[in-house]
Amino acid sequence: MITEQLVKNIANTKYDDIPESVILHAKKSLLNWVGVTIGAINHETTNILMEVTDDISSERHATILGRNQKKDLLSAVLINGTSSHIFDFDDTHLETIHHPSAPVAPVIFALGEKYNIPPKELLRAFILGCEAELRISNAVYPSHYQLGYHITSSTGAFGAAVAAGVILKLNDEQMAMSLGLAGTQSFGLREMFGTMTKPFHPGKAAQNGLLAALLVEKGFTSSTQVLEAKRGFANVYSPSHELDKVLVDWGKVWELEKNAFKPYACGIVLHPSIDACIQLSEFATPEEVKEITLEVHPYVLELTAKETPKTGLEGKFSIYHTAAIAFLEKDASEDQYQNEKVNDPKTLDLRQKIKPVSNDQIDKDKVLATLIKQDGSEHEVYIEHATGSFRNQMTQQMLNKKFAKLSTNTLDKKQTEQVIEKILEFDQLESIHQVIELI
Amino acid sequence: MITEQLVKNIANTKYDDIPESVILHAKKSLLNWVGVTIGAINHETTNILMEVTDDISSERHATILGRNQKKDLLSAVLINGTSSHIFDFDDTHLETIHHPSAPVAPVIFALGEKYNIPPKELLRAFILGCEAELRISNAVYPSHYQLGYHITSSTGAFGAAVAAGVILKLNDEQMAMSLGLAGTQSFGLREMFGTMTKPFHPGKAAQNGLLAALLVEKGFTSSTQVLEAKRGFANVYSPSHELDKVLVDWGKVWELEKNAFKPYACGIVLHPSIDACIQLSEFATPEEVKEITLEVHPYVLELTAKETPKTGLEGKFSIYHTAAIAFLEKDASEDQYQNEKVNDPKTLDLRQKIKPVSNDQIDKDKVLATLIKQDGSEHEVYIEHATGSFRNQMTQQMLNKKFAKLSTNTLDKKQTEQVIEKILEFDQLESIHQVIELI
Numbered sequence: 001m002i003t004e005q006l007v008k009n010i011a012n013t014k015y016d017d018i019p020e021s022v023i024l025h026a027k028k029s030l031l032n033w034v035g036v037t038i039g040a041i042n043h044e045t046t047n048i049l050m051e052v053t054d055d056i057s058s059e060r061h062a063t064i065l066g067r068n069q070k071k072d073l074l075s076a077v078l079i080n081g082t083s084s085h086i087f088d089f090d091d092t093h094l095e096t097i098h099h100p101s102a103p104v105a106p107v108i109f110a111l112g113e114k115y116n117i118p119p120k121e122l123l124r125a126f127i128l129g130c131e132a133e134l135r136i137s138n139a140v141y142p143s144h145y146q147l148g149y150h151i152t153s154s155t156g157a158f159g160a161a162v163a164a165g166v167i168l169k170l171n172d173e174q175m176a177m178s179l180g181l182a183g184t185q186s187f188g189l190r191e192m193f194g195t196m197t198k199p200f201h202p203g204k205a206a207q208n209g210l211l212a213a214l215l216v217e218k219g220f221t222s223s224t225q226v227l228e229a230k231r232g233f234a235n236v237y238s239p240s241h242e243l244d245k246v247l248v249d250w251g252k253v254w255e256l257e258k259n260a261f262k263p264y265a266c267g268i269v270l271h272p273s274i275d276a277c278i279q280l281s282e283f284a285t286p287e288e289v290k291e292i293t294l295e296v297h298p299y300v301l302e303l304t305a306k307e308t309p310k311t312g313l314e315g316k317f318s319i320y321h322t323a324a325i326a327f328l329e330k331d332a333s334e335d336q337y338q339n340e341k342v343n344d345p346k347t348l349d350l351r352q353k354i355k356p357v358s359n360d361q362i363d364k365d366k367v368l369a370t371l372i373k374q375d376g377s378e379h380e381v382y383i384e385h386a387t388g389s390f391r392n393q394m395t396q397q398m399l400n401k402k403f404a405k406l407s408t409n410t411l412d413k414k415q416t417e418q419v420i421e422k423i424l425e426f427d428q429l430e431s432i433h434q435v436i437e438l439i
Numbered sequence: 440m441i442t443e444q445l446v447k448n449i450a451n452t453k454y455d456d457i458p459e460s461v462i463l464h465a466k467k468s469l470l471n472w473v474g475v476t477i478g479a480i481n482h483e484t485t486n487i488l489m490e491v492t493d494d495i496s497s498e499r500h501a502t503i504l505g506r507n508q509k510k511d512l513l514s515a516v517l518i519n520g521t522s523s524h525i526f527d528f529d530d531t532h533l534e535t536i537h538h539p540s541a542p543v544a545p546v547i548f549a550l551g552e553k554y555n556i557p558p559k560e561l562l563r564a565f566i567l568g569c570e571a572e573l574r575i576s577n578a579v580y581p582s583h584y585q586l587g588y589h590i591t592s593s594t595g596a597f598g599a600a601v602a603a604g605v606i607l608k609l610n611d612e613q614m615a616m617s618l619g620l621a622g623t624q625s626f627g628l629r630e631m632f633g634t635m636t637k638p639f640h641p642g643k644a645a646q647n648g649l650l651a652a653l654l655v656e657k658g659f660t661s662s663t664q665v666l667e668a669k670r671g672f673a674n675v676y677s678p679s680h681e682l683d684k685v686l687v688d689w690g691k692v693w694e695l696e697k698n699a700f701k702p703y704a705c706g707i708v709l710h711p712s713i714d715a716c717i718q719l720s721e722f723a724t725p726e727e728v729k730e731i732t733l734e735v736h737p738y739v740l741e742l743t744a745k746e747t748p749k750t751g752l753e754g755k756f757s758i759y760h761t762a763a764i765a766f767l768e769k770d771a772s773e774d775q776y777q778n779e780k781v782n783d784p785k786t787l788d789l790r791q792k793i794k795p796v797s798n799d800q801i802d803k804d805k806v807l808a809t810l811i812k813q814d815g816s817e818h819e820v821y822i823e824h825a826t827g828s829f830r831n832q833m834t835q836q837m838l839n840k841k842f843a844k845l846s847t848n849t850l851d852k853k854q855t856e857q858v859i860e861k862i863l864e865f866d867q868l869e870s871i872h873q874v875i876e877l878i
Contacts, residue, residue: 001664001667002664002666002667002682002683002685002686003615003618003619003663003664003665003666003667004611004615004663004664005686006571006574006618006666006685006686007611007614007615007618008611009686009689009690010567010571010601010604010605010614011611011614013563013567013689013690014563015559015560015562015563015866017690018563018566018693019693021693021696022566022693022695022696023562023566023866025693025695025696025698026562026565026566026569026695027562027862027863027865027866028700028835028838029530029539029540029544029565029569029695029698029700030540030544030565030862030865031838031839031842031858031859031862031863032529032530032540032700032838032841032842033523033529033530033540033541033544034504034544034842034858034862034874034878035841035842035845035846036522036523036524036525036526036528036529036845037504037505037519037522037523038504038505038522038845038846038849038850038878039526039528039773039844039845039846039848039849040522040523040525040526040638041503041504041505041506041522041849042848043522043525044635045521045522045525045635045638045639046518046521046522046525048635049514049517049518049521049639049642050503050506050508050518053510053511053514053517053518054510064480064489065473065476065477065480066476066477066480067480067489069489071492071493072492075488075492078488078492079485079488079489079492080476082484082485082488083475083476083477083479083480083482083484083485084472084475084476084479085475086475086479086482086484086485087475087478087479089475089478090471090472090475091468091471091472100468101468101469101471101472102472105468105469105472105473105476120454121454123454123462123465123466124452124453124454124457126465126468126469127457127461127462127465128449128452130465130468132445132449135445147670147675148669148670148671148674148675149675150623162449165449166449172443172446172447172450175446175449175450176442176443176446177634179442179445179446180442180630180631180634180636181631181636181639183628184626184627184628184630184631184636184640185626185643186626187623187624187625187626188623189622189623189662189665189668189670189671189672189675190670191619191623191662191664191665191668191669191670191671191675192619192623192661192662195616195619195660195661195662196483196484196487196659196660196661197619197620197623197659197660197661197662199479199484200484200488200620200654200659201623203488204624215639220635220636220639221634221635221636222631222634222635222636223628223630223631223634223636224442224443225440225441225442225443225630226442226628226630227441227442227445228440228441228442229628229630230587230630231586231587231628231629231630232587232628232630233628235587236586236587236588236628236630243441244441246441246445247441247444247445247448250448250452251448251452251456254457254458254460254461254464256461256464256465256468257460257461257464259464259468261467261468261471334478396467399467399470399471400470402471402474403470403471403473403474405478406474406475406477406478407474407477407478409478409481410477410478410480411477419470419473420470423466423469423470423473424466424470426466426469427454427462427466435473439473439477
């Protein structure tokens with residue numbers, strides 16, 4: 001374990017263990033560093049950073065949704081973007097497993113509030129931000145994702161930069177540079193899944209993209225060809241890619257329309273299995289189950305093969321826990337991912353009977369599930385399109401119900417109805433404050 | 440040009456061009472997004488972000504060196520880290536072309552000032568931060584760099600996180616998680632070279648690493664095996680790597696000692712050519728020059744082949760401008776990279792006579808230069824180790840002189856001497872305020 005040993009080496013290296021010559025070289029390094037730093041302190045680059053950080057961090061311009069508190073712009077988008085991805089319950093562009101709203105929506109709320117931008121303009125900015133990030137995701141998926149990038153953050157910063165750029169009315173060159181400055185900050189490792197760092201990713205992507213547009217607005221320079229350059233985004237971040245997909249059928253095909261809403265509070269790849277286990281629970285009590293086999297797309301096991309989750313968060317990355325709890329409780333909302341549920345002996349018992357099998361003939365929104373009972377009898381369920389998938393979308397009523405459940409600790413019934421109504425007539429609102437004040 | 444066309448598409452898509460169905464889907468997306476965001480608003484993840492952003496952004500704790508102004512912690516490290524890399528005049532670990540101080544030093548100054556940490560502890564944090572980032576760079580260089588990453592930012596965030604973690608006295612698990620949270624934010628495309636975004640990279644890396652340590656200190660979770668994990672830093676960011684280099688000879692070989700200081704205000708790869716052109720200028724007037732050939736390591740042309748730079752900044756990435764101006768003015772400091780100098784007819788004339796040739800038999804700190812005069816006579820100069828390289832290091836006196844030149848607009852002569860003295864006895868100072876107050 002390299003990381004672990006590096007950490008031990010660091011901890012064990014006391015000051016007196018460091019040779020004199022190294023200490024002297026460190027001081028020389030600091031002297032040289034201070035020199036070059038103060039030498040450039042009145043450079044245009046520094047002036048822009050001074051101005052922008054003053055603008056954005058000096059005042060509390062943007063509301064933390066649901067908290068009745070304000071923060072500076074960059075902190076607000078970081079927090080709202082992170083919150084929205086904590087439950088893994090946000091929207092998903094199924095073809096790329098990209099969650100489009102999380103990096104983009106915080107930007108339109110924060111800038112909209114600060115500058116009191118008409119909601120119709122914000123809606124356009126949101127749509128264009130989502131289109132840009134999803135099309136860039138199309139261009140690099142699946143190679144980029146398979147390599148190990150959390151695509152929601154790695155291309156999400158482009159979406160945030162576009163939304164911010166539209167709102168700030170950047171000209172074409174500035175917009176291209178915003179994409180450059182956002183794209184060079186692209187980041188996010190799938191290794192972080194199952195920790196707080198996963199939801200942090202889209203929040204940080206929102207922050208990076210917003211910062212890019214704010215800096216470019218004041219004169220910061222960057223590359224204008226970040227996507228296609230030899231050492232630009234596509235070549236560096238994705239072993240293979242088809243950049244034409246960024247532009248193809250623009251204005252005819254809208255990627256945002258392929259955005260699906262989740263009925264369950266975990267990664268979309270588990271949804272067919274949840275549907276299946278809820279259906280199978282009609283045929284047996286937990287005690288009668290001998291085994292449940294789930295034939296799934298190979299991605300499912302790549303993402304959710306945690307056999308012994310210990311926390312609710314880890315439970316979201318465990319097909320074993322998820323299938324068991326869906327069978328037991330006929331749902332997979334936040335309630336089913338509480339730590340106690342993950343460690344409940346009843347769940348532990350059933351999850352040992354869950355047998356996932358990787359099958360590359362099965363699409364991502366499908367599952368072939370077989371229940372084998374103790375008495376030897378079998379029941380098979382085939383889910384062709386999971387609830388919430390593109391061909392089996394959640395209705396407006398289901399969405400409203402989901403919203404009401406999520407807002408139960410924050411809004412009363414009347415407020416909930418009002419928020420739903422205001423967002424559904426977003427483009428006719430006079431001011432975004434009409435929504436923000438309610439939340 | 441994909442980026443350019445994407446920008447045009449965005450600009451040309453007016454609200455009325457967007458189909459009703461897309462607008463409805465956007466509203467549903469926003470409704471769903473607001474729901475999941477407020478649903479998680481009291482989650483531990485959000486609570487930590489609320490607390491840390493309050494801590495760091497509410498007050499102006501850290502000085503912008505050379506400006507006599509304070510900013511919040513994160514803005515201060517961004518700005519000081521960026522300033523230090525603007526002139527491309529900071530230190531360089533020659534084996535990896537990594538500039539170690541820029542992402543690490545801002546962190547020890549900012550945290551040291553806020554918490555009044557004893558300078559000896561800060562020096563240890565600085566040394567360990569540099570060791571960590573440079574060893575990680577060793578492990579991924581050259582593959583990672585060749586792919587297109589600006590290694591100073593992409594591994595620099597690790598150095599910033601280590602320095603911050605040492606100062607904040609994180610335990611081993613926390614330190615590993617800080618490396619995780621820093622490593623997942625790793626970023627930086629070489630495509631940005633020649634724009635303001637290049638110096639922004641180490642500043643942002645310092646900010647990302649500091650934020651990682653601050654969040655983990657308050658309980659944020661992340662992976663503890665970011666370096667070696669299947670979808671961790673090395674596998675995702677570097678086509679090939681040797682992770683053993685992170686640990687080998689720890690405490691025996693100190694990478695920081697290989698850190699070199701630049702006598703010239705441009706990328707280190709140009710320094711042998713500058714030395715050579717200064718020497719060749721003894722043998723001819725500019726008018727007498729017919730051609731100067733420079734046989735250089737292939738990296739030199741990969742990084743500095745800009746034939747027609749228009750600005751001083753672009754001039755730093757042009758072997759043509761740099762060689763010409765070194766011949767004309769016998770130096771390559773900031774003065775030689777002013778916009779006027781780059782566009783001066785005298786420079787333009789001479790730079791057309793510069794003929795660089797890639798030769799993989801020539802090491803990075805060497806050059807074989809040949810001056811051919813109009814009269815047909817030739818002069819050859821072979822630079823074996825450029826000034827400032829590991830085998831031909833700048834003396835303390837040269838360093839002091841460089842510092843004095845850089846601080847000339849900020850400090851008077853007496854202050855300059857005092858700063859040099861204080862930094863060279865950094866470990867014996869009672870408080871870092873003794874240095875900061877002077878700058």
